Amino acid sequence: MSDQAPDPATLSSEQKDALIRDLRRELAIARADKDMSRRTLADELREAPRKAEAAPSLVAPRLGRLPGLWHSPVVLGVVVAVMLAFAVDAGVGRYQAHLVKQQRQARLELENTAMRSLYVELKRIVALPDGKSFRMTLSLQNTSLAGPLYVMLNPVAVYVQSGMTWQQVPSWPADADGAGVVTVVGDHSYDVDFTPEVANWAELIPGYMHVRIQDDLLVSQRAQPGEDVVERRTPFYVYLKPHGANDEDIKARSKMSGAPPVFIPMPPH
Numbered sequence: 001m002s003d004q005a006p007d008p009a010t011l012s013s014e015q016k017d018a019l020i021r022d023l024r025r026e027l028a029i030a031r032a033d034k035d036m037s038r039r040t041l042a043d044e045l046r047e048a049p050r051k052a053e054a055a056p057s058l059v060a061p062r063l064g065r066l067p068g069l070w071h072s073p074v075v076l077g078v079v080v081a082v083m084l085a086f087a088v089d090a091g092v093g094r095y096q097a098h099l100v101k102q103q104r105q106a107r108l109e110l111e112n113t114a115m116r117s118l119y120v121e122l123k124r125i126v127a128l129p130d131g132k133s134f135r136m137t138l139s140l141q142n143t144s145l146a147g148p149l150y151v152m153l154n155p156v157a158v159y160v161q162s163g164m165t166w167q168q169v170p171s172w173p174a175d176a177d178g179a180g181v182v183t184v185v186g187d188h189s190y191d192v193d194f195t196p197e198v199a200n201w202a203e204l205i206p207g208y209m210h211v212r213i214q215d216d217l218l219v220s221q222r223a224q225p226g227e228d229v230v231e232r233r234t235p236f237y238v239y240l241k242p243h244g245a246n247d248e249d250i251k252a253r254s255k256m257s258g259a260p261p262v263f264i265p266m267p268p269h
Helices: 013-064 066-071 073-117 247-254
Strands: 118-127 134-142 149-153 157-162 165-169 171-173 180-184 187-194 209-220 230-240 263-266
Touching: 073 118, 118 209, 118 230, 134 180, 134 209, 180 187
Parallel strands: none
Antiparallel strands: 118 134, 134 187, 149 180, 149 209, 157 165, 157 209, 171 187, 209 230, 230 263
């Protein structure tokens, strides 16, 4: 069939009638397709609001089933367990913070007691008959009203200045009272012997050695302490007259009026 339209002038009456019928039929089909398209579009536009209203009803039943989970013993048990775990954790945290605060407060009080209520004094130094050693007497005094103090007596260290350095010299407890743990209620004294044999010792005062004495103590308020122990370090500085010193030479050089003492205490420095 040719796509070119026939020339009406060349058609017979029957052919013209057939052509008119074909054109009317095609026009009717085109109108019918157009009407169908219009109805389909209109139907879709009318159905759109109904679909939009119907959409939540599909989701609602699914969401509506969620509250039912709260009636499950398993879910409730898990929720309760989690809440209890948070509560216990918070309680433990508060308790630990309170315990740390108590321990810190107790340690501060013990440190204050060890530094302020325990008085340490170097009472005297005397020369021993061996011609080379000395004996010092140290005294502890407990002024606390809270009760006795338990003190660990560590070895007392003795140093002699030589040039610009300090040289440690031998020292040891003179008796059993100068070692171990002692209970200090009022006063407690103990003796320590030492031998300051140092060559070229520093002579800051004519005829005297410059000596540093370091007394390290461990202090507690309990006889069987745990961590409630603090260290108390007490230094003493003295000028010590050595064995065999010439008193007249010292008096002349330092312009002393009386007999030169065995030791001259000095403030910490």
